[in-house]
Amino acid sequence: MVLAVTDARSHYVPGQDRKQSLRAELLGLRRSMPRAQLEIVSGALTRELAEHPLWLGARGIAAFVGVRGEVDTRPLLERCLGAGKSVWLPRLTGPGRMRFWPCVDLDRLERGAMGLLEPPIHGPGELAPGPERGVDLILVPGLGFGRDGARLGFGAGHYDRALATRHGDPSLTMPTLCGVCPVAFVDPPGGPIPMLGHDLAMDYLATDAGVERCVARPGA
Numbered sequence: 001m002v003l004a005v006t007d008a009r010s011h012y013v014p015g016q017d018r019k020q021s022l023r024a025e026l027l028g029l030r031r032s033m034p035r036a037q038l039e040i041v042s043g044a045l046t047r048e049l050a051e052h053p054l055w056l057g058a059r060g061i062a063a064f065v066g067v068r069g070e071v072d073t074r075p076l077l078e079r080c081l082g083a084g085k086s087v088w089l090p091r092l093t094g095p096g097r098m099r100f101w102p103c104v105d106l107d108r109l110e111r112g113a114m115g116l117l118e119p120p121i122h123g124p125g126e127l128a129p130g131p132e133r134g135v136d137l138i139l140v141p142g143l144g145f146g147r148d149g150a151r152l153g154f155g156a157g158h159y160d161r162a163l164a165t166r167h168g169d170p171s172l173t174m175p176t177l178c179g180v181c182p183v184a185f186v187d188p189p190g191g192p193i194p195m196l197g198h199d200l201a202m203d204y205l206a207t208d209a210g211v212e213r214c215v216a217r218p219g220a
C-alpha cells in the first residue's frame with residue numbers, strides 16, 4: 001500500500017528548523033547589543049582585518065555596508081578606497097536577487113529596502129565579482145558563523161544564489177570568502193550551524209577577536 005504524505009512537513013528540509021530558530025535567537029541577540037559595545041567590536045575588527053595579509057594582499061574587495069546592529073564596515077571601506085583598491089557593494093535587484101557594483105564614493109550610497117545602503121548603478125554590475133575584475137576577497141555579512149565555515153543569513157539566499165553562479169563555473173576562480181560578525185556570534189550554543197546543499201562555506205572569519213581560517217568539521 002502506498003501512503004500519500006500531504007501534511008505541512010512534506011517539504012521538510014533537515015536543518016531548516018534549526019536555522020530558523022537560530023536566526024530568531026541571533027537576531028534578538030544582535031538587537032540587544034548596546035551601540036557602544038558594537039562600536040568597540042567594530043573598531044577591534046577593523047584593526048584586526050586591516051593588518052591581516054588577507055586584507056593587505058587583496059587588490060580589491062566586495063563587501064557590504066553594515067547597518068542596524070551589523071559591524072560598521074565603513075572605516076574598512078574608506079581605507080580600501082584610500083589605498084586605491086576597488087570596492088564592490090551589493091544592491092538588491094529582485095526577490096532573493098542581488099548584484100554588485102563598484103563604488104568609488106561612500107557619500108553617494110543610496111538608501112534601499114530594509115534600510116540597506118547600496119551603491120548607485122553604473123553599467124551592468126556583476127553577479128559575483130572575482131579575481132578577473134581585481135576582486136580577491138569578499139566580506140560576507142551574516143547573523144552568525146561557525147568556525148567550520150558555516151554561515152547563517154537572513155534566509156533569502158542572496159549570497160548563496162549570487163555566488164553559486166561563480167562556484168558552478170570551473171573557468172572562474174572563487175575569491176576568498178570572509179564572514180564578518182562579532183565573535184559573540186561565532187559557534188552559537190546548541191550545536192553546529194546546519195550546512196545545506198546550497199550553502200557556500202566561508203574560508204575565513206573576521207571578528208573583534210581576530211581573523212581565523214575556517215576548518216571543516218571531520219565527516220561534515
Ligand SMILES: Nc1nc2c(c(=O)[nH]1)N(C=O)[C@@H](CNc1ccc(C(=O)N[C@@H](CCC(=O)O)C(=O)O)cc1)CN2
Nearest residue numbers: 064065066067068090098114116141153154156158159
Ligand atoms: N548590510 C548588509 N547588506 C546586505 C545584506 C546584509 O545582510 N547586510 N544581505 C545579505 O544577504 C543582502 C540583503 N539581504 C537582506 C535580507 C534580509 C534582511 C532583513 O530581513 N533584515 C532585517 C530583519 C528583518 C526586519 O526588517 O525586521 C534586519 O536587519 O533586522 C536584510 C538584508 C545584500 N546586502
Ligand SMILES: Nc1ncnc2c1ncn2[C@@H]1O[C@H](COP(=O)(O)OP(=O)(O)OP(=O)(O)O)[C@@H](O)[C@H]1O
Nearest residue numbers: 151152153154155156157158159160161164198199
Ligand atoms: N544557489 C541557489 N539557487 C537557488 N536557490 C537558492 C540557492 N541558494 C540558496 N537558495 C535558496 O535560498 C533560501 C535561503 O537559503 P538559506 O536558508 O541557506 O539562507 P541563508 O544563507 O541563511 O540566508 P541569506 O543567504 O539570505 O543571507 C532557501 O530557500 C534556498 O533554497
